[in-house]
Amino acid sequence: MDLVPVFARWLHFLAGIMWIGLLYYFNFVQVPALKAAAADGTAGGITKHVAPRALLYFRWAAIVTWLAGAALLGSNFVNAFTLSKGYAAIGIGAWLGTIMLFNVWGLIWPNQQKILGLKPATDEEKNKARRVALLASRTNTMLSIPMLFFMAGGLTHKAAFGL
Amino acid sequence: LQLLEWRAATFQRGKTRRMTMKNPLDSLWGTIISGLVLTAVLYLVVKNFLM
Numbered sequence: 001m002d003l004v005p006v007f008a009r010w011l012h013f014l015a016g017i018m019w020i021g022l023l024y025y026f027n028f029v030q031v032p033a034l035k036a037a038a039a040d041g042t043a044g045g046i047t048k049h050v051a052p053r054a055l056l057y058f059r060w061a062a063i064v065t066w067l068a069g070a071a072l073l074g075s076n077f078v079n080a081f082t083l084s085k086g087y088a089a090i091g092i093g094a095w096l097g098t099i100m101l102f103n104v105w106g107l108i109w110p111n112q113q114k115i116l117g118l119k120p121a122t123d124e125e126k127n128k129a130r131r132v133a134l135l136a137s138r139t140n141t142m143l144s145i146p147m148l149f150f151m152a153g154g155l156t157h158k159a160a161f162g163l
Numbered sequence: 164l165q166l167l168e169w170r171a172a173t174f175q176r177g178k179t180r181r182m183t184m185k186n187p188l189d190s191l192w193g194t195i196i197s198g199l200v201l202t203a204v205l206y207l208v209v210k211n212f213l214m
Contacts, residue, residue: 086214135186139188142197145199146202150209161214
């Protein structure tokens with residue numbers, strides 16, 4: 001029995017829950033909370049103690065999720081990414097997850113470093129970084145909806161696609 | 164001439180509307196609705212063209 005897919009699927013789910021769970025935390029909890037906290041001067045606690053820890057798990061969970069997903073696809077990796085017949089649904093999910101991974105490491109994390117003061121930046125650069133990071137994060141939240149639809153189906157997908 | 168004026172006014176209204184259009188990703192509901200619409204579009208593409 002090949003144990004690689006068994007552990008790859010398990011790890012893919014564990015890391016994926018961590019990644020998307022933190023993504024939803026940022027969008028549904030932290031961003032609105034920061035607005036309220038800025039009004040009464042308590043935002044420092046969140047930006048200093050909470051956000052850096054959440055971002056640490058968020059960005060590394062994204063990597064682990066993608067790698068475990070790639071291991072799970074195994075020899076079907078190319079079939080999925082080329083949307084070959086029978087692999088289009090999981091392929092779309094894989095592409096959406098890959099775009100989201102790029103957003104995390106290419107847009108969200110570099111801009112969050114400026115916002116949180118981990119990287120030197122002027123006020124103007126910080127304001128621009130806030131906008132880019134917010135839109136990238138919201139884009140990932142939007143993409144997570146179809147991504148989970150295409151990824152999370154097993155037998156139910158066959159019915160959904162008339163197979 | 165009236166027709167031209169009417170077309171110019173319609174164009175101006177359209178221009179103003181475009182300029183005030185908001186990004187759906189600025190709100191959580193806009194983000195969720197965009198995600199659901201994207202899901203439906205991708206589902207139809209996959210079902211009809213890629214399966």
